[in-house]
Amino acid sequence: MYDDRLVIAGREFKSRLWVGTGKYKDFAETRKAIEVSGADVVTVAVRRVNITDRSKENLLDYIDPKKYTILPNTAGCYTVEDAVRYARLARAAGISDLVKLEVLGDEKTLFPDTAGLIEAARILIKEGFIVLPYTNDDPIVAKKLVDIGCPAVMPLAAPIGSGLGIRNPYNLKIIMETVKVPIIVDAGVGTASDAALAMEYGADAVLMNTAIAGAKDPIAMAEAMKYAVHAGRLAHKAGRIPRKLYATASSPIEGML
């Protein structure tokens, strides 16, 4: 296998599958799923420490920050102020300047509020953050995000947790042509073929959480996703044959009786 590393803002990543850590049964399952997936980037959320029950375990006791790139998100933030506040808290909690920036529009769709996203990204970039924005499948917004200094963009395939797969492949393809930074398809993947398709289209990576954590067997799905992302990437690099309406024989005619 040839060397095919993903580089974002000078950081190298081995895996093109990135995974979230929410919704698992327990931390042991989280750890196992991540291990099996082969992902080296994992997203985490920032929340209040439980001060009434200190017996509760910490996620980072299970996921070694030396082994994985921990990518804090601003999940659950609906305003620029909240998203900026959570990003600053994530940095203060001491992992890095990386943040997966989410500014959500409404609870029902969890679609990004792209106007708020651009505003928050601008503030955080000025403060030295490496902002990876969770955005809509909108090529114009993607370009604006890159223009203000985002070193990658993370357009959704479909609403978070919906499992609908890639709703607008043409927009994603336009984004891939429009911006010259890595594109990480984030959210909406339902099963392995969705992830493979995203990679075949030319995505640089795929980020998912629910598709694995919500599967009947999360560990098996984690493995499926690993192969899907890898296969999709190889197929993309290999270059697929064009689609044709009629058949083309694979066996030669010469030598036939």
Place this chain on the structure above:
Amino acid sequence: MAEAMQIQVNGLPRDCRSGLTVGDLLRELDIKTERVAVELNLEILDRKDFELRSLKAGDRVEILSFIGGGGLVSRERMERGRTDV
């Protein structure tokens, strides 16, 4: 003898002695300072200042850390919202 005072920690009222530092509070709560962020009255504190910052009555302290997350919804909510398209 130190006087008692009340502060708010993660939204809950808490009685403590006056002059308590943020570092003292974290030790009282058995919270390791690595990988937590502390916000004091909306100001995010530098970790090296935890031992320097004394708390006063009415202060609002938020202590945050990383939890599992990718998207937003909890498993319960995901189950509740389950509808086939």
